[in-house]
Structures are given as structure tokens and as C-alpha cells.
Amino acid sequence: MGESVAATVQLSAWTERLIGIGFERLAHGTPTVLSSSPFAASGLDFSAPGSWQSVREPSWEQLAARAAEMLAEGPLLLVPTWDRRGNADRRRAASPDLYAEVMTSCRPPTSDAVMAVLLPAQAWVSDQPWAAEMRTKVAEHWDTLLLIYEAGALTQISRNVESAAVFLRARAQTKPVLKLFQVPRPRLDETAVVKDFERLLARQGGRGEHGYVLREIPSPEQGLHFDRFDPRILQRREDLAGFGAIDALGDLFTFHLAPLNESALKKSSQRMPSKDPAGVRMIRPQDIGRDGTIAPPSEETLWAAIPTEQQLAVGDLVIRRMIAPATVPPHGFFTAEIGEDDLPAAASEQVVVLRPIKPLSRPQAQLITMFLRTPLALTLAGPRLATTTMQALSTLPVPQPDAALTKALDELTAAKQQFKRWEQQADSVIESVFLEKTATQARARVIDSGRALRLRAEAASLLDDLGHSVRTRFPYPIAYRWRETEARISAGDDLAAYAAILDTAEQLLCYVAQLILALSHAQSVTLGAVTAIRDKLASGRSGPGFGDWVNVLNEAATSKQLNHLPPAHPLNDIRTLLAHPDAEKARQALSERRNDQAHLRRVDPIDLPHAIGVAFADVTHLVERARFLADLPLLEITDVRWDAFARSARVEYRELAGDHPVVPTRTMTSLSNDLEKGSLYLRDTEGALHLLRPFLIGRDCPTCRTWSTFHADRVPKGAVVFKSLEHGHTCDDTSTDTRSLLGQIGLV
Structure with a gap:
């Protein structure tokens, strides 16, 4: 061809390579190029790559017939005109684009004919009636094998115009899979993209980096834009339901x-x-x-x-x-x-x-x-x-x-508005500096009026301190242990501090494991880890420990029976405690330290300061991952008064949050008539109450006379021994009802 590059439309080198690979894999040969003259209304012609044989057809009406002749001899790349009909013709025709008529007229001359067509992407992605009709008529004679979408594939055409190279094969009785590939933009490493394209051509399913395979072919009426059936996008669309x-x-x-x-x-x-x-x-x-x-x-x-x-x-x-x-x-x-x-x-x-x-x-x-x-x-x-x-x-x-997210967004909006009001108050105080009659009065006004605002800011900043959040907002057993650990570390008693750190780690996992056991039992799900715990309880010697609680958490995290809980169910958060690799790494390190301590492989006093620093960092990481506990308060129901006419109960309770068990009694209304006075409950983010008895019980400790939380530690003959999460003290329960209850939940 003698035309200059400036007067012709050409494939970019990138596009030429991809289309060439497509023909090598799908047609086992190099195509002949058949193009229209002119290619576009501006008078530009299409110029085929120099290594490919090229034929130009002056009349677009003859393209379909000419394509059939050439297909009989081998694979073909058809480049019909992208020109549009005039306004008068457009009113009489089904499609505004001339190529649509060319496509509906193309017929495969042989059963193994392979043809690729270079079209505007709109022809294959649009849901407009003319495009759907064109694809429907094409599908009567051709199977679509491959779609390559690319913006800027043609020179002399705007780089924002997206094209589609569509590979078609004569229709067969067995439908082939459909492969879609989207050339990335901006341009990435060409070698990596080409390799990904070659892997896609070899696939019969799944997704690569820039393309995927469709086993179930959509109807021709549906536009095949790349994102519409992309497995990643479909997964993200389904994931929206998580809100x-x-x-x-x-x-x-x-x-x-x-x-x-x-x-x-x-x-x-x-x-x-x-x-x-x-x-x-x-x-x-x-x-x-x-x-x-x-x-x-x-x-x-x-x-x-x-x-x-x-x-x-x-x-x-x-x-x-x-x-x-x-x-x-x-x-x-x-x-x-x-x-x-x-x-x-x-x-x-x-x-x-x-x-x-x-x-x-x-x-x-x-x-x-x-x-x-x-x-x-x-x-x-x-x-x-x-x-x-x-x-x-x-x-x-x-x-x-959903209700939980609505509540959270409402609270965030309220917090934002409150912050704005405080900001306005602060501005008002600052601007009043020179409004008083004397500097002394102005000084006093700023100090007095700003005191409440300063205290609010100080209180808010404490929430960023994990230790403060644990001591004030975490359930009492964890908050108590954390306070004990911080006190031991600050006192400089290395042996006591190191032991307190390991105790805090174990009791955190114990508390979370008890929540899992109680909540999963309420869902009629029995975890396999219960068997090991039952055996240790029955031994009457040493009760369950660090490893048993870890087994409960790990089994709950992978349990298929717990995968279909309602979105707001507390187990969804609780199961994730050890899901993060860093949390599991910290847990493993603490577990090894606990085992070493129990088997007399104690840390040398010289190495204790360093060991304390590392172990405290690990337990801090675990507690950080357990922040969800601040949204799942531990309640002790102190009184329940059911009103049969109102069909609701007036419930008095203590919210056991923070590092001290002496907390005020509060009141709420519940529609449930089966709440137990004296039992512990977990309240989830939607306000629902979940019974924790007998996995966790609350009572005054007979040793230290302090209200404490207990879990079953041993079940020797004639008694059940409960152990405190706060300080390890034990209490015996000789009631046959208690032993029978543990039998009902599988612990005896």
C-alpha cells in the first residue's frame, strides 16, 4: 500500500501482536486482512500490518460476499467501515452503523471457518435494540470464541475510543467457552500482559489478571461489556449485600x-x-x-x-x-x-x-x-x-x-454534629478574648469557659490509648487482667509482670472461647474441641488450658456450620480473633512461653526485661484484635419483672465493663419473657441478649469475697469446680442440677 501513515488507520504494535497470537492459537495460521475503503467518514483507509496479506474492498455492500470467498481459503481479519449512515438512511435502517449490516450478512463457507472482526466496542457491549439484533443474527451462524477490548488500538483514532477484536468460528453443535480479555490502561509491562493473554487462551475456566472465561454464554441480547460478567465484579456486587x-x-x-x-x-x-x-x-x-x-x-x-x-x-x-x-x-x-x-x-x-x-x-x-x-x-x-x-x-x-449499620451511621453522624458544636463553642470562647472590659476578665473567661472543652478533648484522646479503652470499656474479666498486668509492669516486679502477661493472654482466649461455646450451643452447633475439654474436666486433676481455648477458636473460625449466621450475630466478629496472621503469630509465641513456664523452662532473670517487652507486645496485639469485645458488653441480670399485659419485661442489670465489678444498676425493657435473674448475658450490637450460663457464671468468690466470673475447671466425683477468670480462685458446686446441666451441654 502506498498511502502514508498519516493518511491511514493502523493497528498499534501492541494490538497487532495480540490479534496475531489469537489467530495462531485459534486458527493455527496468519490471517488475510479484508478492509473497507474508506474506513471512516474522514476518508482514512485501514492499513494492514506489512507482514499480513491485505485486500481492500471499495464497496462496503460487497464485504460480506468477499469475506465468504476469502474464508474458504483460510482465516480472515475483517475490518469493515466504521462510518455511519446519513440522517436520511438512518431513519429507514435498523442500525445507524454500516458495519451492522455487514455483520448480519456474513456467512461461514466451511464448518471450520475462523474470522476475527475489528469493530467499535459499542457493537458488542451495547444493549440497544440494533446491537442486540446484530449479535442475535451473528449467533445464528457463528460461535464467539474470544473478545479483546482495547482503548487506543488504532492510530489516527482517539485513544479514548475502545475497540473490540471479536474472534468467530462457524457454529458447531457443541458450544465453546467464551474468553474475554481487556488490555490494561494505562499500558503496563507488555511481556506480562502478553503472557497473561496466552494463559487465557489455554484456559477452559477461571480468571487471569486481565481476562476470564465464561462457561455459560449469555444470550446475544445482553451486551458483553467486560465488567458485566467479570467474576471479580460479580463477587463485589454480591458482597454489597453484606451491608x-x-x-x-x-x-x-x-x-x-x-x-x-x-x-x-x-x-x-x-x-x-x-x-x-x-x-x-x-x-x-x-x-x-x-x-x-x-x-x-x-x-x-x-x-x-x-x-x-x-x-x-x-x-x-x-x-x-x-x-x-x-x-x-x-x-x-x-x-x-x-x-x-x-x-x-x-x-x-x-x-x-x-x-x-x-x-x-x-x-x-x-x-x-x-x-x-x-x-x-x-x-x-x-x-x-x-x-x-x-x-x-x-x-x-x-x-x-441493616439495623446495626444504620445505628452505627446514626451514631457517627451524631458524633460529627457534636464535634461541630464543640468546635463552634471553642471558636466563641477564643473570639471573646478581647470582648471583656479588662484583660483580667478576659483571661478568667477563657480559662473558665474553656475548661469543659479541654476536658472533653483530653477524654477523647484517651480513647486512642488501647490501655484506657481496655480498662474502661472491655468486659470486666479482661479489663481486670489488663489492669493487673499494667500495674505489675509499672511496679518493676519482673517475675510477677511476666506471669501476669501470660495469664492475661490465657484468660483473654478463655473468655472468648467461653463465648464461642455458649453462642454455638445456642445455634445447636457442637464443636469437636468440646470432647477434649470434657475429658480434662472429668479427669479431676488439671482443667482445660491455653491449648484448649485455642482449639475452640480455630475450630469456630473454620466451621462451615457457623458460616451462615445473620450478619449481626456476635460470632461473626468473635471467630476472627486469630484470623489475622499477625494475631496467630502472637498467639503462637505466647503459647510457647506459657508451655515453657509450665514445664520449668523459665526465662533467665537477666533476660526477663526483654522477654516482658516482647510478650507484652504480643498480648497487646491480641487485645487490639479483640476490640470487638467493647461492642459486646457482659451483663448480669439482677431483676426481671414481666408484664403479661404489655408483653414486655422491665429488666434491671449491671453492665460489667471496666476493671471493677462495682458498677451501677441500669434498667431496660425486653420483649423476652425467658430472661434469668442472676445469670450472665452477652448483648450484641442489635441489643439482643445471649445467655452465657453455664459456660460463664457470676458470683461472689468464697476466697477473696469479690464478685467474679467463673468457668468450669474440673468435674471430680460429687462436685463441679469453677475457676475465676480474674484471679484463678476456685469454688465448689455440689449441686446435682449443676452437674446435670453441664451434661446437657456436653461438658460432662
Whole structure:
């Protein structure tokens, strides 16, 4: 071909290599190239790679017939014109693009014919009727083997235009798998991408880095855009249900576009000056920030007389219709929620307005708005088009918060508002410095008025201190042990400090294991680790210890029977204590230290300071991973009064949080009529109470006369020996009912 490169469209070297590999693997040969002349309305022709035989067909109407002739001799790369019909022809034709007619006319001349077609990606990803009809007719004669999507595959064409190289083979009785590959953008290591592509061609299932295999082929009516069936994206879509539920955006909102054109409005009598109190602000795409805010009015803001029914309302979501090109860093829809301060306002024609069908709770609206601004939302909306379509938004799945997440978001919002009020109070105090008559009065005012604010700040900063959180918010058995450890370390008694650290680690695992045993038993799930614990209890000598509690945690973490619990069930958090590799590493180190201590392999006094530092770091890591315990308070029910008419109970309880058992009695209402006075309960994040008896019981210790928590330690003949988590003291229970109860839960 004699044309200069500037006058022709060519494959990039990258694309040429991938298509060439595709033909080698799928057709075992080099293709002949058949292209249209001209390729595009600008008069550009397609120029095939120099090493490939090329034929140019002047008439696009003859491409299908010519392709059949050439396919009879070997594999073919068909490059039909990307030109579009004129307006007059477009009204009479089913498709606006000429290549659609070429594709529907192509027929395989032999049963082993293989053809690749280079098309705009829109032909294969669009759900428009013309594209679906084209793919349906193609599927009557061809099986689709491979799709290669790439932006910037052709020279002289915008790098934002995505193309699709579609490999087709004459239709067979047995459907082949379909392979999809998306060339990464920006360009990565070419060698690695090519190797990944070659591995994809050899696959019969699964996913690589940039491509995947579809065993179940979608119907031709469905557009095959890469993300639509990507296993990773589908998994993330399903994972949205973890927030609570999934709804289509169209089930929650109605969609509106402004009936007035911004350009026309500038020239109409409706335009008003910004100072006119009757003027309504027009919100344009550039006014919607990436962070979800509406920009304040500027000199360029358009004000107009807009009817009330066309104005925005509080709670409306506004979205930019224009979508940023793929070259920018990943981002979702530019979305903002309209508040009181933004009104009165109306949207321009390039802004989509979403109005809630029913009033949304604050957490609902907050979660939806945040989700729409994520790259995942844009991905799930369908093919990457230049503008947002109503259809894409209507079917977009959005997460809905469950009760626990709603409560958490409400509390965060309340905390944010409280912080703002404190900030305003601080500003007020600071600004009042020079408002008093004398400097002495001003000084006294700042010191006195700011005292409460300073104390709040100091209290808030303590929450970042793990030790303070454990001592004040963790369940009493753990908080007590932690306080004991910190006291021993600060006192400089190395032997006592080292022992206290190991005791804290064991009792943390013991407490969590008892929670697991109680909660799993309530779910009618019996863990295998119970057998080993039962044997040790029955021995009457030494009760269960460090290794037994670890076995309970590890078995619970991998139990399939516990994999389908409700999202808010406390076991979901409790099972994760040792899930992180660093936590398991710390646990293993502490376990070895505990074994060494028990078997007289004690640390040399010279090495004790270093051992204390390392062991305390390990137990700190475990406690850090157990922060969920602060959200699962330990309660002792002190009184229950059931009202048969109200069908509810007035419950008095003590929340055993912090490092001291003397805590105030509180009151709550419960709809349950089976709560036990004197028993311990775990309260989850939704407020439900879970009975812990007889795995954990609370009573005054007969040795130290302090209220303590106990677990079964030994079951010799004639008694049950309970052991305190706080200080290791024991108490005997000779009641036959207690022994019988332990038998019911499998511990005897």
C-alpha cells in the first residue's frame, strides 16, 4: 500500500501482536486482512500490518460476499467501515452503523471457518435494540470464541475510543467457552500482559489478571461489556449485600432531567440577575464536586425564574450526566445531596435528578450517596458511555444498611454534629478574648469557659490509648487482667509482670472461647474441641488450658456450620480473633512461653526485661484484635419483672465493663419473657441478649469475697469446680442440677 501513515488507520504494535497470537492459537495460521475503503467518514483507509496479506474492498455492500470467498481459503481479519449512515438512511435502517449490516450478512463457507472482526466496542457491549439484533443474527451462524477490548488500538483514532477484536468460528453443535480479555490502561509491562493473554487462551475456566472465561454464554441480547460478567465484579456486587440488602436505584428514586436548556435559558426572558430575590439558581455539572458538595454560587452562576414544580427539593440527589474519560484516576458518579442551604435551585439539562420515591433515613441516603461516588458504582452501571443513561441508573444495584449499620451511621453522624458544636463553642470562647472590659476578665473567661472543652478533648484522646479503652470499656474479666498486668509492669516486679502477661493472654482466649461455646450451643452447633475439654474436666486433676481455648477458636473460625449466621450475630466478629496472621503469630509465641513456664523452662532473670517487652507486645496485639469485645458488653441480670399485659419485661442489670465489678444498676425493657435473674448475658450490637450460663457464671468468690466470673475447671466425683477468670480462685458446686446441666451441654 502506498498511502502514508498519516493518511491511514493502523493497528498499534501492541494490538497487532495480540490479534496475531489469537489467530495462531485459534486458527493455527496468519490471517488475510479484508478492509473497507474508506474506513471512516474522514476518508482514512485501514492499513494492514506489512507482514499480513491485505485486500481492500471499495464497496462496503460487497464485504460480506468477499469475506465468504476469502474464508474458504483460510482465516480472515475483517475490518469493515466504521462510518455511519446519513440522517436520511438512518431513519429507514435498523442500525445507524454500516458495519451492522455487514455483520448480519456474513456467512461461514466451511464448518471450520475462523474470522476475527475489528469493530467499535459499542457493537458488542451495547444493549440497544440494533446491537442486540446484530449479535442475535451473528449467533445464528457463528460461535464467539474470544473478545479483546482495547482503548487506543488504532492510530489516527482517539485513544479514548475502545475497540473490540471479536474472534468467530462457524457454529458447531457443541458450544465453546467464551474468553474475554481487556488490555490494561494505562499500558503496563507488555511481556506480562502478553503472557497473561496466552494463559487465557489455554484456559477452559477461571480468571487471569486481565481476562476470564465464561462457561455459560449469555444470550446475544445482553451486551458483553467486560465488567458485566467479570467474576471479580460479580463477587463485589454480591458482597454489597453484606451491608444489609441490595435494591435497584430505580426502586428507590424517580429520575428527572431538566426540561430547560441552559444555553437557551441564557437568552430567554426567564434569566434573572443574581441579586433578584425571586431568582432560582441553576446547578450545572461543574457545580457538583467530586467530594459530594455543591459549589457556592459564583459570577458564572445562572439565575432564572423557574416554576416551583421544576425546582429541586431537600433530599434530591444530583448527578453529572457527563462521565470522565477512562484516562483520569478511577472515580464514580459525581453525586451530591441537596440540602436546605442549596435551595432554591434547579438542575441544568446535563444534571440527572434523583428524587426519593419514599422518604429515606439519613443512613440510607448517606450510604447510597457514598456508594454512587465509588468506581464500583460506575462499573456496575454498565458500559462506559460518555453520558449517564436513565436505564443504567435505574438498574444499578445499591446497598441498603441493616439495623446495626444504620445505628452505627446514626451514631457517627451524631458524633460529627457534636464535634461541630464543640468546635463552634471553642471558636466563641477564643473570639471573646478581647470582648471583656479588662484583660483580667478576659483571661478568667477563657480559662473558665474553656475548661469543659479541654476536658472533653483530653477524654477523647484517651480513647486512642488501647490501655484506657481496655480498662474502661472491655468486659470486666479482661479489663481486670489488663489492669493487673499494667500495674505489675509499672511496679518493676519482673517475675510477677511476666506471669501476669501470660495469664492475661490465657484468660483473654478463655473468655472468648467461653463465648464461642455458649453462642454455638445456642445455634445447636457442637464443636469437636468440646470432647477434649470434657475429658480434662472429668479427669479431676488439671482443667482445660491455653491449648484448649485455642482449639475452640480455630475450630469456630473454620466451621462451615457457623458460616451462615445473620450478619449481626456476635460470632461473626468473635471467630476472627486469630484470623489475622499477625494475631496467630502472637498467639503462637505466647503459647510457647506459657508451655515453657509450665514445664520449668523459665526465662533467665537477666533476660526477663526483654522477654516482658516482647510478650507484652504480643498480648497487646491480641487485645487490639479483640476490640470487638467493647461492642459486646457482659451483663448480669439482677431483676426481671414481666408484664403479661404489655408483653414486655422491665429488666434491671449491671453492665460489667471496666476493671471493677462495682458498677451501677441500669434498667431496660425486653420483649423476652425467658430472661434469668442472676445469670450472665452477652448483648450484641442489635441489643439482643445471649445467655452465657453455664459456660460463664457470676458470683461472689468464697476466697477473696469479690464478685467474679467463673468457668468450669474440673468435674471430680460429687462436685463441679469453677475457676475465676480474674484471679484463678476456685469454688465448689455440689449441686446435682449443676452437674446435670453441664451434661446437657456436653461438658460432662
